[in-house]
Amino acid sequence: MLVVSLFVCIQKGVERFQTRKKLASITIQQMSDIGMTKELKDAELAQATLIGFIRDVLFFIKNKGRME
Template identity: 60%
Template sequence: MLVVSLMVCLQHSAMRFKTRKKLASLSAQQLADIGMTKERQKMELAQASVKGFVVDLLAFFKK
């Protein structure tokens, strides 16, 4: 059961990582469509690194 939980956690973190990477290619109009500001985009892109991935994993385990 622990292994399954770990795999689910890894999948969720990987998906968030990929989504954050894709944010870099969005135009200003697309950002406005999803309700995201340039500042928020920059914050999310800063988390799209290996360090951000690990922090995301650790946050999942704290829940």
């Protein structure tokens, strides 16, 4: 059970990492549509690194998979 939980946390971290990478290619109009500012976009892109990925996985493990 522990291994499955760890795998789920890693999978969520990978999803979040991929989403942040895709964020780099959205247009200004799309950013406006979702209510995102350039500063927020830059902050999210700064977390699209290996360290950000590990931080997300540890966050999910600590919070048992909840995104609170």
